[in-house]
Amino acid sequence: MNPPILTLRGVRKSFGNHAALTGVDWQIGQGKVIGLLGRNGAGKSTLMECMLGLREIDDGAIALFGEPVDALSEAARARIGYVPQKSDLFEWLTPDQLLAYFRTLYPHWNEAKVEHLLGRWGFDGAARSRKIGNLSGGQQQRLSIIRALAHEPDLLVLDEPVAGLDPMGRRDFLRELVNDVVERGTTVVFSTHILSDLERVAMDVAFLREGRIAVEAPLDELLDGTRRVTGHPNVLSTLRLEQELGRVRHDGGAFSIVARVSEQEAERLDGTPGVRLDRVSLEDLFEEVTR
Numbered sequence: 001m002n003p004p005i006l007t008l009r010g011v012r013k014s015f016g017n018h019a020a021l022t023g024v025d026w027q028i029g030q031g032k033v034i035g036l037l038g039r040n041g042a043g044k045s046t047l048m049e050c051m052l053g054l055r056e057i058d059d060g061a062i063a064l065f066g067e068p069v070d071a072l073s074e075a076a077r078a079r080i081g082y083v084p085q086k087s088d089l090f091e092w093l094t095p096d097q098l099l100a101y102f103r104t105l106y107p108h109w110n111e112a113k114v115e116h117l118l119g120r121w122g123f124d125g126a127a128r129s130r131k132i133g134n135l136s137g138g139q140q141q142r143l144s145i146i147r148a149l150a151h152e153p154d155l156l157v158l159d160e161p162v163a164g165l166d167p168m169g170r171r172d173f174l175r176e177l178v179n180d181v182v183e184r185g186t187t188v189v190f191s192t193h194i195l196s197d198l199e200r201v202a203m204d205v206a207f208l209r210e211g212r213i214a215v216e217a218p219l220d221e222l223l224d225g226t227r228r229v230t231g232h233p234n235v236l237s238t239l240r241l242e243q244e245l246g247r248v249r250h251d252g253g254a255f256s257i258v259a260r261v262s263e264q265e266a267e268r269l270d271g272t273p274g275v276r277l278d279r280v281s282l283e284d285l286f287e288e289v290t291r
C-alpha cells in the first residue's frame, strides 16, 4: 500500500458539552477514493474540517502530507482541493472574476480543464458574467467544484458535493471525478447521503458512528462479505460471530444479526439448522452500521 497521506490519531472535538468526534484513528492511503458515511449530525463535516486544519481539535494529532495539519506549509496547502457543504464563494464576484482570483493563489492551474468544465456545466457568456450571489444553488455548487479541481490537487475533500446537482449534473461530475482519479492518482474523500452515487465511484467506504470510524473497508469486499443472519432466537443467541455490525430485534422475539463473515464462517452458518443467510444492500448496511 502507498504510504498514507493523511493520518489521524485519537482526534477529539467537542462543541460545548456535545462530543462530535470522540477519538478518531484513521489513515488514508494515497490514491484512495473513500466515501464517508454517517447519519445527519454524525460529525462528517466536522471531521473533514479538522483533517484539513480548518477547525482546531481538542485532542489528538493530524498529519497531512507528512506535516502537522495546524502548521501546514504553503506547498502542502496548494495540494488540497476542498468543496464545503455550504458554498463559500464570494457572492459579489462573477464566476470569471472568482476563477481569475483563485488562479493567482496557486502555483499550478489547469486553464484548459476550467474552460472545458465551464462549457460542459452550462456557464455560457451570460452566466460567467453574472454575480455569483444571483446564480442558483446548483450552479454555485458546480462553480465551487470547478474551483476545487482547477489546480489539480493531490487530495480532494468534498462535503456532499452533489447534493444540489440535478441527476445529469451528478453523473457528469462523478465521471469527471473518476477520470481525474484514474489519470492523476488523486486521493478523494467525499461525504454523501446518495448511496447510488457512492456505489458508482467509491473504492472504500468509512462509516462514522458515535464520533469514530466504526467500519472501513473496500466497498465490494464489504458487500460481498456481509450477511444478514436470521433464525430462531434460541439458535441465534448461541452464535458467536467475530465481526458483528448490528443486531435487530423484531416483533415476537425474533431477531437478526448483520455481520461480516468469512467464506468458511458463511459455510458453517449455512449448514446450521434454523439459520438463514442473506446478502445485504448498501442501504441495509448503512442502516445497521449507523444505527
Ligand SMILES: Nc1ncnc2c1ncn2[C@@H]1O[C@H](COP(=O)(O)OP(=O)(O)OP(=O)(O)O)[C@@H](O)[C@H]1O
Pocket: 015, 018, 020, 038, 039, 040, 041, 042, 043, 044, 045, 046, 047, 085
Ligand atoms: N459550529 C458548531 N457549533 C456547535 N455545534 C456544532 C457546530 N458544528 C457542528 N456542530 C454539531 O456537531 C455535530 C456534528 O455536526 P456535523 O455537521 O459535523 O455532522 P454531519 O455528519 O456533517 O451532518 P450532516 O449529514 O447533517 O451534514 C452535530 O451535532 C452538530 O450540531
